[in-house]
Structure formats: structure tokens, C-alpha cells
Amino acid sequence: MGGVHPEENKLSATKPIEVFPLPQKVYIPLSQSLGAPSKPVVKKGDTVKVGQLIAQGESFISSNIHSSVSGKVSKIDDYPDASGYRRQAVFIDVEGDEWEESIDRSPVLIRECNLSAEEITARIKAAGIVGLGGATFPSHVKLMVPNGKKPEYLIINGVECEPYLTSDHRLMLEKGEEMMVGISILMKGLGVSKALIGVENNKPDAISHLQKLAQSWPGVEVHPLKVQYPQGGEKQLIKALVNREVPSGKLPIEVGCVVNNVGTAFAVYEAIQKNKPLFERVVTVTGKAIPRPANYLVRVGTLVSELLMQSGYDENKSGKVINGGPMMGKALSTIEVPVVKGSSGILVMPEQESRRMKEVNCIRCSRCASACPMGLEPYLLATMSSLSMIESVENERIMDCIECGSCQYTCPSGRQLLDYIRVGKGAVGKMIRARSAK
Amino acid sequence: MNEVILYSLVSLAGIGSVMAVVLYFVAQKFKVIEDPRIDDVEASLPGANCGGCGFAGCRNFAEALVKNESLEGLNCPVGGSATMTVVAEIMGLAADASEPKIAVVRCNGSRSHAPAKVVLDGVSSCAFAHSLFSGESGCPNGCLGLGDCVTSCQFDAIHIDPQTGLPVVNEKCVACGACVKACPRGVIELRNKGKKDRRIFVSCINTEKGAVAKKNCEVACIGCGKCVKACPFEAITLSNNLAYIDFEKCKLCRKCVAECPTGAIHELNFPPRKEAAPAEALTEANG
């Protein structure tokens, strides 16, 4: 149902993962996952090692944060996040590269894992692993299945349906074996016997590589999928792989599925088998305004500007810098923001592509409605939202919108549908909160 | 011929009287007994249905007033104390005199004071822009200038000045508070109108540290506290790097205005000062 097919532009698909040089200074934000910000456990002047816990997740939905470098904590202060709002961050001056002794830095593959499900969940929680697909939902929460629900499938998201981005693609090619171990650990943690890896057909090398590896892992299947945006959306992927629809407002566990990203599976491997918490990730730096697109293995807290300079960023040729892909990414107001656990890529658009087309009247062509993967009517939601018809948009199920942007992408009138829908979602959200407060 | 006229007259009259009787009994049967004061109170209200009182319309407000049997917590911001006195009379109560109020925009981050560092390309909605980013100037508290307040205003009392990009309130404002609710950043506040429309207020709500705030906007309140010391009436408080003037305590002496190093404190509708140049330069900058 629905969906669009934007130009893929996977400029960095053939670029192997490069280890990004250590920065001079890192800024590690304390809110890097969905849920409450983490509480710092270090203070100004402390010396930290790579992988040392610097902030603890305290509420149910929150995650631990570890230092990505070794050095001295220069201060704990506010620093702008991707949207320009200042949030608490730990500033560390880098000195050397001294890792915690407990981390196994050898490249040897460890296949066996003898931990129990509870131990796995605890280790994942301790390592601060969050969903690396972009939503940064704390991974240990996904492993804690609510009472009365029984997971049947572990679904591994290797779709990477966003144009330009290639970090998951490279990871599947280069770290496929580790990923398989990670998947088997997640299966054990969940107590399921089947794992389905969904990969789109535009990555044939990754598909054949993973299929070969999957032969030695019983229960793991690799499913090639038709190329379609937004297939990487949790609900869309479940529909494509097991043909079940997650009911409106419910989680995937409702239909017996738990979805994790390939990056998350790799992070789980490292956390469990190598005792390495999550403090670095693969980030794609790409875009038509970038001379040298690349996939970097970056320490969390490194500034985006440093990544861009390494790839030959020219501020006079760039009109827009996006944290993430072109369909769902967030435009940055400054490039002096740190890489976080959820940063999958940095996309730089040239000046001429960074502005929207002129908005004209809706011609009621219904392309938005046929593109909507959730079966909504974006033209209606946008119009009602702009007229503040809050109750009506709620009845039209505006909260089901996954903000994939397919409607706006496909609109021939250049209408800013998703902007208006977000206005409406904000207002409906407010209304729902007010209602539940009563 | 005559017969025709006669028959039609008689039959029409017959139908008419039967209907009248039916209508009379139906009206009796379905009569809603309502406090007659509701109608009186409603008649004395401005009838703009602005929602400024917190009710859906004037009728609902009147119902609430009569039901409550007291004026506590209920006020018509549009009609002000004059209307509330009339309402109190109708209900046989004493009205508490509330000073007339007006909406005040507490941000002076105009295009020149807080230059844009990025360009927004999207719908003209403050609510959306607020969720998207910190603002073109980088100030996370300041006015976004996209006019949610203007669309919320039923009285044509607030407009965006094309020069500064900031909203300006005119004399049509009835302090209904719609703009206060519409602003996602809480830039607008209802303050006492003041004698002769004279008002003094801190035209900034930025709570960042002084240096950070100043970097984005040259007329930001930097939380230095000079005004607090200057105020002889203890009307100014400082919290979160931000000064706030309590309009109930302020006696409009203007001492703080001259003291502010960034010109964040505004005075409105005062006669020009006789003193030296710096103060004049300030009032000029404040527009």
C-alpha cells in the first residue's frame, strides 16, 4: 500500500567504512535516546577512559551513555542539539586513546553466547544500546516483552530505504558475521526461533552476502524486498515480511514481532561478546554538494563540521545540511553539532536543491492519498490542520501519520503537506494530553 | 363567488386556531426554565464571543456567572471592570475592580537586533517552526515572527511589522488573551495597561546565560541584575538569567530603563527625557 520511489542517489555505497580520526574535543549530549535525559555520573575535571560510563539512564525509557574518548571532562554545560536548542552535554578534552581494560579489542569473532535472556537484556541496558535506525528507542525495553504477549519473529531492518544513506549497507557487507551473532543473541534474549532480515533489492551484494552467512544460522532468513520508500518503517516492514498489520496506536509486539535495525544487531554483538558499550557508529557523509562521499566510523560527540571538512565541505556550495536522509532527516541550523547515537548520515544539499518549489492550489489529484503508506488522506489532514480543525483531524487518524514525507514528495502542487500535518499532530497531541490529565 | 371566499376564510381560520392551540401546549410542555438573569448578563457582555474569559462564548460565560453566584475567577477581559460592574449589579454582588490590561510582546529581536543565521523555508506557523528549530536568529525563546498571534486575534489588534518582523499590538487590543495562548514560546503577556497607556517591561524572555543570549541578540536581557538594584519598589525579580518587572508593583519611575546595559527594558508612551544622550539613544533603539 502506498509508498513512493525517490531517486536513490546512494553515492557512498561503494565506499568502505573508514575509521574517523580522533577529534580534539567531544560534546556528548545527555539526551541521545527517546525518553528522559540521562543523569551525569562524572563531574568537571574527572579523567575518563574510552567506554567509561558518564551518564546513567534513570527512568524506564532512557539509556546509559559512555565516554567515546579518553581525556578530561572540561565541563558539563548546555550545547546546541540538532534543532538548535541547548541541552545538557558533557564536554571532554581528548587525551590519547586509552580504553577500558574490560573491552575486548581483538577482531576475533566469538560465536557462542551462554548468557540467559535476563542477562542479555541487562548487558544491553548497561551498554546503552538504542535503536540505531534513527528513532533511538532504548533497545533493552524492546527485549522486555509485556506480560501476555508472545513474540514470534525477530525482524531485522536492513532496508535502508532513505535515499543517499549507506551506513547500514556497508555495515551488512563488512560486519555481516558479527551481525549474525548479534541477531542470534537478540533471538535468545527474546526467546524466538525465527529472525527475518529484510533487505531491499537495490543492495544485491548485501543480500547474497547475508544469505550465504545465514546458512550457518538456523532460523535466520534473509528476505529480498522490492525497493520502495518507506519500507524501513517498522509497520511497513512487518507488513512486507510477515503480512501482518500493526493496529493503530499499538506496538509491533501486538502482532508478535520485534523490530531491530542491522546496526543495533551489530552493537549488540559488540556489547555482549566484546563488552564494548555503544560509543561509536557508522555515519554516511554524502550529498551532491560533497566532493568525497564516505562512510565513517565516528565516535559519538564528534562535531558534524569535522566530518564535513574531511569530505571536502564547501559552505558556499551548500544550501542545506541534513542530519539523516532526505525524506525524514532534520535540517541543521548549524554544523557545529555533535554526532549522536541516532545519526545515520549527514547529507549536504547544493544551494539550488535546498529550496522548496512554489506552493500552488491543491488540484485534488489524490497522489498524496495513494502515496500514503498508512492509508490516510494527507490533503485533508493538511487543510484541516491549517484551519485548526483539531477534533476532525483526530477522527481522520492524524496520529497514525509516520511523517515519512511521501505525500509532500509526490505533491505536484508543491504543497507543504507534512508541515501542516505536523502542526495538526502537535495540536492533537496537546489535546490528548489535556484530556488524559483530566 | 362569495361562498368561495367564505369557505376559504373559515377553513384558514380553523387551521390557524387549531395550530395555535397545538403550539401553545407544545410550548408549555417543552418549556425550559432558565434563570432570567442569564439573558440580562449576556446582554451586558460585549458579545464578541472571543473566548477571552475561558468559555466558548458570551452565553456560556453568562451561564457560568449565574450558576457560580459569584464573580470569583471570572472576568471578561474585553469589557473590563466596567462590564463586570454591570454584571455584578445584575447579580446583586460587588465587582472586584480589575485594571484594564493589554497584550505586550516581550521580544525585541528584530531583524537588525537578532540577525538571521539560517533561512526558514516552510509554512508560516510558529507552532511548527518552534518544534522544528530554535529560530532563525538562534534564540530559543524569542519571537519567531510567523504570526500565530496574528491569526489568533479576533480584534485585528496585532500585526507583524514588516520592518522588524515582530508583532505590534495596537489600541484595538481587548486583552482577551488569545495571542498569549497561541504563542508557542510564551512571548506575549497580558499586563496592566497603565496610566495614560504608560508601561515599562523587560522586552526579552531569554533564559540563557548572558553571553549566549547576547551572541544571538544584541538587545537580550543578560540577567546582570542592575535593574533589580536600581528599582526602589522591589518590583523587579531576577531568575534564570532573566529580569521580570511585576506590573502590580511597578510605579513607572523609569530608573531601570536607563540602567539596562542592553536596552532590554522598554518604556512606552512616556514624554521624552530631558537628560543626556544615552537614554535617548536607548529609546530610539527600542522604537
Place this chain on the structure above:
Amino acid sequence: MNLLTISGSPHVHNDQSVKKIMFGVIISLIPAMLVSFYFFGLPSIILTLTAVISCALFEFLIQKYLLHTEPSVTDGSAMLTGLLLAFNVPSNLPIWMMIVGSLVAIGIGKMSFGGLGKNPFNPALVGRVFLLISFPVDMTSWPLPQNFTTSLTDVVTGPTPLGIVKEGLKKGDAMADLMTQVPDYVNLLLGNMGGSIGEVSALAIIIGGLYMLVKKIISWHIPVAFIGSVLVFAAILNLVNPALYVNPLFHLVTGGLMLGAIYMATDMVTSPMSALSMIIYGVGCGILTVLIRVFGAYPEGVSFAILIMNALTPILNKYIKPKRFGEVVAA
């Protein structure tokens, strides 16, 4: 240094625009245009140009001087309306009537509702129906096709095949006799018959329709439902009494059915939005067309059928919703 742009996602757009869609439709009309120019000659060219230019001009003038908005005439929608309007009138219509028709189509049919995208009725059909009711004689004296003529005055007029059949049946002629009076199916398909400028050649219009389908300008729902329901409904009537009701294939290739089903009914602005409602709309158009053609006063019913269904479009949009993802299906 230029400032970075901030906007909400998505940051890319496909290369479609209203202009591209409108000109796509205009391109797809070229085959039909060429056929009609061949059969009806110079008068049809002049009339078509008049309609296109006057529609564009009226839209420009109304936007600029009446509504004081930025003229959007370059998007091609007014030109398309003009083209479709011209296709719906006989080629010997006086020029001034064409201009009045254009004014009604653009002024009343489109701009009075707020311009592009806001009109409930197809503007070209509003113009055509206005002309049909106001000037019934001029609108129904159909020039018979000649191989390309440059003559502006010397035309032979005659009834359309639908008119021949309708009048004949009314007089009590036998169906078999009537069928010999109308052109054979090959000629009907090619367009060698009396009729409006653009409606005569079913084949050329189908080619245009296929082009639009390939270019994804229209979806298949409305044309297929429309044509299919005409076929089925006419076939039922024909089975009931072949002496009274004409062969369903005859309905397909005569009159404005193809033009209506492929171009007029699929007008995005006035047709419903979801697949199911499009099919209902198409079936409604088809049944109404046959009803008007067979039982109504006019020999031709496509325009009225579409206008009636246009009026139902908002209701269809309101009550027929697309299937929501994750909707609980009652077991």
C-alpha cells in the same frame, strides 16, 4: 557566505508539477486534435485556437484585475480547459459563441469558486452545457466530416450517428434500417462521422488516454469503470430488446463517450480521491450516460452525466475513505 536553509522533512521532491501534468494532458490530446483538423478542416483549427486563447486571457484578466492575485495562467490549466471546451462543440460554431462559452467556463466554472483546484464542476463542461442550453441550434448542427477543408462557409451539416438512431427510433424506424444510415464501425472508430470537434475519433482519444496512463497522469479506475458500465448497461438493454436498444459497441464509439470517460470525467479537481470512490463515480457516470442517451430528451448524455457525478464527488470523498493501515477488520 549563504545562509543554510531550514525546513521540515522531506527535503526532496519528485519532478512533478501542476504545469507538467497540464501540459502532459495537452500533449496527449494531440492525436485527437490532428484527426479533427483532418476531418473538419480550417474552421476547427480557428475555433480551437479561439477557445484556448480566450480561456487563457480570461483567466489572466480575472486574476489580475478582479481577484488581484498573481496570474497563474502559465500552468496551462486554462489552456487545457479551452482545448477541451473546443473539443466539445461543433466546428461551425460562431466564433463569438466560442468566446462567450470560454468566459462562462473560466469565469463561472472555475474562477468564481476560487480558481484552480476549487471548482466543483468541470469548467469545460460548464461552458459546453451553457452553450448547449443557450444556443441549442448552433450547438447541434453538426458539420459532416470532409477530407481536410480550408473553406469556412461551405459545410454540409447533418445529425450525429446517435441523433440518427434516436430520431429514427422515435419515428418508429426499424433498427436494422437505421444501422445502415450510420457509418460502419471502422469509420466510427476513426472518427469519420458528424460530431463535436474532438470527440469523433475514439481511436485517437484512446491513444491519448494510454499515453496519460503510462505517464501516470490519470489512473485506470474512472475510464474503465465509466466505459465498462456503459458497455454492460447498454448490453443488458440490448439483450432485453434488440429492436429498441442499440448494440452496446455503438454506444462506445459514438458521441462524446471516449472524450468524456478519458478526459472530462478524469479531471482531477472534480473527480473523487480514493480508488473505490473513483469506481463508483465512473459507474455512476456510465449508467447516467446510457439513461440519458436512451430515455432522455437529448441524444447525447455524457456531459450531463459527468456534471451530475461531479456534484456527488464531495459526498463520495466524505464517506468513502481509503483503507487505513492497521485498521481492525471485523472478523
